[in-house]
Amino acid sequence: MAKQKKKNADAGGHLLVTLMSTGVSLVMRKVLGTAWTKARGKEPPIDLTDPRVTFGEAIGWAILLSIAVETARFFIIRAVAKRELPAAGDTE
Secondary structure (H helix, E strand, O other), X not given: OXXXXXXXXXXXXXXXXXXXXXXXXXHHHHHHHHHHHHHHOOOOOOOOOOOOOOHHHHHHXXXXXXXXXXXXXXXXXXXXXXXXXXXXXXXX
């Protein structure tokens, strides 16, 4: 019975991490896009088929976005894992 409960809690944790990561990714993309536009004076390089997008811009945007999203995802996973840890002395 305890294994079934743990399995359900684990699935709920994975779902929560997935939903929160998706939401944070969308928000981070919007925030970083706005910051990129203010700093560079043009939109971030979204359309890579556009000949005006340079290799440096594309790599810079990819690195910036991936670092921000993965850092946020790290903290989300840690927060969810901390929430699911059993209290000391719990035997369930």
